Amino acid sequence: MTELLEPRAIGRDTVRRDGEAKVRGTATYAIETPVEHPAYAHPVQATVARGRITAIDTSAAEALDGVLVVLTHENAERLASTDDREFAVLQGDEVAFRGQLVGVVVAETSELARQAADAVRVTYAEQPHDSELRVDHPDLYAPEQVNAGHPTDTAEGDVAAAVATAAVTVEETYSTAMYFNNPLEPHATTALWDPATDVPLTLWDSTQGVHPARAAVCEVFGLEEERVRVVCPFVGGGFGSKGTPHANLMLVTMAARALPGRPVKLALTRQQMFALSAYRTPTIQKIQLAADRTGRLQALALDVVEQTSRIKEFAEQTAAPARMMYASPNRRTTHRLAALDVPVPSWMRAPGECPGMFGPEVAMDELAERLGVDPVELRIRNEPEVDPETGKPWSSRNLVHCLREGAERFGWAERPPAGHREGAWLVGTGVASSVYPTMRQAKSTATIRFEDGRYVAEIGAADLGTGAWTVLPQITADALDVDLDDVEVRIGDTRYPVASVAGGSSGTNTWGSALVVAATEFRSKFGGSPADGDEVSGDVDQASKDEDHSAYAFGAQFAEVRVNVATGELRVPRLYGVFGAGRIVNPRTARSQLIGGMTMGLSMALHENGVWDPRIGQAATHDLAEYHVTVNADVGDIQAHWLDEHDPYVNAMGSKGIGEIGITGTAAAVVNAVHRATGVRVRDLPVTLDKVLAALP
Amino acid sequence: MKPFAFARPADVAEAVRTVAAEPDAVFLGGGTNLVDLLKLGVARPDRVVDVRRLTSREITDTADGGLRIGAAVTNSELAADRRVRERYPVLAQALLAGATGQLRNLATVGGNPLQRTRCVYFTDVSTPCNKREPGTGCSAVGGYTRYHAVLGVDAALPDASAPKTCIATHPSDMAVALAVLDAQVQVLGPGGARTMPFGELHRLPGDDPTRDTVLEHGELITAVDLPPLPAGARSAYRKVRDRASYAFALVSVAAVVADGEVRLALGGVAHKPWRATRAEEVLAGGPVTEHAVRHAMDVELTAAQPQPGIDGGNGFKIPLVTRTVVATVRDLTSEVPA
The missing domain is CATH 3.30.365.10 (Aldehyde oxidase/xanthine dehydrogenase, molybdopterin binding domain)
Incomplete structure (x- = not known):
């Protein structure tokens, strides 16, 4: 049994802290990230449901003025891990479903990228496919777990x-x-690979979890987590489709790595989402x-x-x-x-x-x-x-x-x-x-710091439009026993402590629990009159979990x-x-x-x-x-x-x-x-x- | 998507000359359909000629008591016009049943009837389509046919592999109302101006499914004329769709009821707005009872062909269109006139 927080800010009808920025249009979503001299990527998708690519002709696309790079399985980098075959983009000639990614074009404008993607000619050896679910399907099997x-x-x-x-x-x-998942904001990323810096890969991605997204990218590309930053202050809806990354994130990362120093933007079209964004x-x-x-x-x-x-x-x-x-x-x-x-x-x-x-x-x-x-x-x-x-x-x-x-x-x-x-x-x-x-997820960490007379909490949580920007300060204020106005919570960046995915309706339960632990430790360590810069971290307390x-x-x-x-x-x-x-x-x-x-x-x-x-x-x-x-x-x-x-x-x-x-x-x-x-x-x-x-x- | 030249000529005559001079030039009105098709790679013009500022944006009274509607009048403006709302409720209702407020603010009277027929395979360039690529076959036959035609399909068809087959439907709500109103279309082409009955503007796929209308290349709609309805006539548009707003018709009915006359046009059932002339003939002069309307629709639908397909096909349209006509005519004949 847990002693529940005394609700003061909790339970109060509180205006969204991110509401004004969204209404005014100043909230930047992944594809809008202001970057210098961006390039634009457009995917090429398979037009058969099963088969092998026998030839892929990119010459017409490459001949277009302003096309920067065309990647296919013939010239794409080999990934460090292809264990997850959804993420193993452009690694071979096999087509496993219609709409699968078989190439990507990067160009100076999004229109040009789209035109060039249309100009890529792919020839397939098509194989018979089976895509229809039937109650008496002969190959039904029992998975190990669900x-x-x-x-x-x-x-x-x-x-x-x-x-x-x-x-x-x-x-x-x-x-x-x-x-089919169709959040208002399509799956979108701005990616920058700058190998000369300490953190060479930055992904401004529309995601339900910056840390889970980073972990997946690091696994696929064989990168150290310290060398990758994922940023996501705002999400235009996820509904689970951005809970785990999908192939588009690997594709744009690959495209960015092919153009060092050049930010690359990729937003799926609505039609592409029906094959690539989870259903x-x-x-x-x-x-x-x-x-x-x-x-x-x-x-x-x-x-x-x-x-x-x-x-x-x-x-x-x-x-x-x-x-x-x-x-x-x-x-x-x-x-x-x-x-x-x-x-x-x-x-x-x-x-x-x-x-x-x-x-x-x-x-x-x-x-x-x-x-x-x-x-x-x-x-x-x-x-x-x-x-x-x-x-x-x-x-x-x-x-x-x-x-x-x-x-x-x-x-x-x-x-x-x-x-x-x-x-x-x-x-x-x-x-x-x-x-x-x-x-409640097992792992999340929050940091609370006293800064210029206010309490600043940091946690890499995600607000999908659900309200995390607003409710996490409410929880933190009650846990610290201070006014809501005295609390700022920063989320949506792997520079902040690790946070679990916004999924399973567990975000508030998990991140809030970490914030409460941090707040409790902060008070026990620094009392009611902290000095500027006083800081503690708190993890979700597994020991107290009711079983x-x-x-x-x-x-x-x-x-x-x-x-x-x-x-x-x-x-x-x-x-x-x-x-x-x-x-x-x-x-x-x-x-x-x-x-x-x-x-x-x-x-x-x-x-x-x-x-x-x-x-x-x-x-x-x-x-x-x-x-x-x-x-x-x-x-x-x-x-x-x-x-x-x-x-x-x-x-x-x-x-x-x-x-x-x-x-x-x-x-x-x-x-x-x-x-x-x-x-x-x-x-x-x-x-x-x-x-x-x-x-x- | 491919690059195209964009032209904004000084006047209508220059616009017509410009399009007529190039086989792959097209007119741009509100762009609510063309721009989508450009992005999808379905429309691949070399030159897009913007006529939006060239044709009239006026709605004027005509000497015979009707209205002349300039081609640049938007759907929103037309729907809001007091004369249209009072004299041609079927048209105002059809306009407001179409698309969304934002789209209606862009769509024009000259452009809306010329939107392409709709079909999920037509808009997907990765599938065969006789309309998009003649002779490749029709993916809709045996496919997703919920929004497809049941009338005007050749009895020997449908055959998915036949080079001329097309079972798409024309999606314009306004066009169904214009068909029932016996509107006239003013056209300017390289050969000069001509007038044609609105009912003759659209065509069945026949031996050339690439053509949705009879307009020749370079011909531009400059205005639509509405003749007056008979004194005491009442009219209505009833659209049946899968959600309450922002969806194409499964079926729709435009109806005019006057003394001794019932006019009916149907949407969502054919490659063109379908004037139900057989049903009108059956009803002509007789009492407009529910039984009579039902019988008239049975006659109209004698040649109707339900299209089987995934998700159950579209056979439901045949009883649905009759039920919708019966209900619409009943409402028009039973209500006390305002």
Whole structure:
């Protein structure tokens, strides 16, 4: 148990410290970094899904006036490590997916680089490719583990026997689409290789972690960490796609090393991002639920089929939430992967929990319907006393409270009957649960120094637009017991102490913990009246980490859906979420995070659809005109509320992380509402008008 | 993307001469489509001729009680014009259903109808496309067809490998409204000026899918004329799309209902704005009941061909367009006129 900080700045609605710079346009993003005489890089991408490059003709590109260098596998430097094949750019003639990097042009202008890249002629010996995920794919395999170190499979009791004898069962298959990360700011870098200096490589990169990015680059290029600096004050969105570097960072580093002394800029185009910036695997979810007449689950099984790339395994932990969400004596979860000739999947907001709270939360609604039990009540009846997966008690679990408060705010008890019609619209309401694990990374260090009458804290953290610039000073001020105005926190540079990735909703929990340790040590060492220059460092305190409890944030989401009786057009005029996510450090930035997650969940429900064209091995929808994301006009009354939750086990702030929980469960709530409006149970996302048209009057 | 010369001639005549003189010269209006295609390497002109400041930016009353719209009038300006909103609601609604405020501020009346048909394979130069590279085949057939045509496709088609196949759709909302309004297009070309019915401007792919309109090289739209609608006529535009804003139509309907007359044009279903003349003939003179409209649409869609493909194909458009027409006409005939 941890003594929680006395909240003074924490919990206060605090304006973003970086807000003014962003609104005025003075915040510099990676590609805008002011450098002397920059050059511009443009990638060349493979146009076959599998094969070998038999010839690559760069002469036309090199002949263009202003082209500085053209790199291909024939002349690129050999990398120190090619263990990670995603990062092994331009190292051979093999093509493993359409859109793979096969070259890069650097020129005096971005337009010229683009023109020259088009002029590179690549000849391939094309080989048959397999890029289509199928539930019965012959090469499905069980990975050693799935993302975040979860076991691949789990089993307890006898699901088959329970299903055979249960009063009510649901056995259905659900699927989620392929989702492509498209933060507003594309993946972008300004890179400078200046071998004459002590720190020859500087990367101004859009990243969720300057230290993790540096570590990856050092490994690939065989550089000492002291000789590389990564800088990233601002990020225009990451959502996991900038949590680990991708091939573009290695490519621009290689391009810069080919032009010593010359800064090189590379920003991926929107179309390039669909092959290079990480996407969420499509998932196929086979679900079995069995319950007694009262709705108490007797069995819960989730068998997941999903994909990875042939060159690098990423196994989304889709079944993870099914292991801990509800009580059931018999349970089974499995993950099976097909390794395909496709781009490399990776993190996207709430990997695991996001797709994994779709199928099961729709199945729960189907079970409620078959039982004739209110779906809110059904979830409450299956509330586990301890974590079903580990047997540990919860650090805090307020799902029932979230469901009840959400139902109250939404007017669930007074909701219209199934198939209710108002004018040209059928109206339906739906509910689903949300969950996200509470994480804290093992390593981060913060320094606090007394400087000109103020406390300056430094930590290499990243603000993805989430609010780290603002909430870290709030935490530091409370930990030092000083006014917020007396604290400055500097982030986003490897010159500051090492910080973990902004991922897994762990940033505030981790960096805040390091800041609290540093502040505590600062006070014990220097007391209340420090001298100018007094400084200490503090690390995340692993010794105090609670291992005896299972820690998650929970939530409940309620959706009202309207379906046009003539056209099937879908609208969501109301979407309410209530979350139990520990102590909220800043209500302003928290609200943005939560409604942002819910909006992305709405986008997953109705719009986002990476339509894979297996004939050519790429997404047919590979720009923002075709790959639809929810726009303002699609969002109605969206509300995020939170409980006043006290959790003494998670960390000194009592915070649980809020970056990802908002996207979990949303799509299920929408699908469940569509069913109530139309009677159509859409089990394959997204819900589009053609899927409900046949059922309309 | 390839470099091009940029010209800003002094007047319309010089602009026409400049484009006519070079086979790979193009006019630039608002640029909302052309600039995208330049960046993607789909359009590869040698010379881009800016006409935005040359044609009229005026909307004027005509002697017959209609309007003449200069080609440089922006979509935003046209949608906001009081006369358009009062006399031609179908046009104002179509304009506001298109794109976004920012794009509508750039797009022009002369340029918008000339945007290219849309298809994900047309805009991806790494895939075969008969429209972009004649004779290479049509990647859309059997591919992603959700936004593709169901009308005006040759019965022998679609055949992905056939050298003329194209199943793309024309994306302009405004054009569907202009088609139903029997607009006239004023054109200036190297051979002089001519006027043509708007309904004849666009063409089906036929034996040359590279051409979206009948305009000859060097011909420039200088104005669009709207004839007056019959007294008491009511009109509306209904666009059905995958999200509430900023998406192309799955299907759209422009409808005019007057005494003894129903006019219908459809968007999102063909290579051109589709005037539903067969349905109009069926409805002519008779009572405009829901049953009659449904029957008329059945006749109109007799030759409709759903396109199978990944993600379920586009067969849903056939019932959807009928449902949308029925609902739109119902609204027009049941509401109390303002």
